[in-house]
Amino acid sequence: MHPSRRARRIHHSIHAMLINTALACATSVPLSAHADDAPSPCTALKRIVAAAPTGFSQLTPEDGKGVAQPYGADAQCGAAKGSYECSWTPSGGAGSGTAALQAVAADIASCLPDATHDVNSPARQHFYIGPRETRTQITAMPAGANKVKLVVSGK
Template identity: 65%
Template sequence: MHLSGRRAALAALLPLSIGILVTPPAHADDSPSPCAALKRIVAAAPNFSSLSGFDGRAVALPYGDDAKCAASQTNYRCTWTPHGGSGADALQGVAADIASCLPDATHDQNSPARQHFYLGARGARTEIAASQAGANMLKLEVYGSR
């Protein structure tokens, strides 16, 4: 059967409208949360071997898309290339996320190349360091000290 005019236009639009009705809308809050990731990593201290490389990617996601993260028994580390712009700006953003997500953390180093925080008493601390790693890379490292 050959359709013409309005019927042809409606027939062409019908599959598109069904797709719109079936596809759920995207929301800004659907992205992984840097806070949830930071809290999960810190909660694992001092032994990070229960974490995967995927656990920390949300920390880097607002600042870069190529995060590579790894967990070991003694630390959790991510490196990534910041989006266009300055690595120093991205580093400041990561530090702001850490400070707002972990309000009990003490921010004891604030420089253009390195941000350092710690949680807990001396001898049983979880330390968080965000730093520039080379010309175009950032690094986040979380480790427990005893």
């Protein structure tokens, strides 16, 4: 076989492999967002609790949405006087407001192992972190007939 023909065949084979590899990679990249792309409840909770000593001033409304997103898509969050609050309508797998409260409480307990869970009722979930003089309080409760509210406050 002539050396230039052989070189051309090798070049075409390599080129074909590169194209096939590129196509394989392109088809394996997701083109849409999945649930795993949503902010983590733990990341959001830790960020909010860490902001308590400074009065939540550095937080934005987006910072808290990761807490609610597993349970509802319409979260409204923001810093208020001495607290950070989020409220949302439970949807999808969250089911009722009571189930959503229990799920948020489970997230708080697992994400913030230093938190003390001192109230566990269908109408209120309450945790606190730290000594009394610098305590951060975390409360999840119903907000009206079909909403859930999370309030994190600090002293």
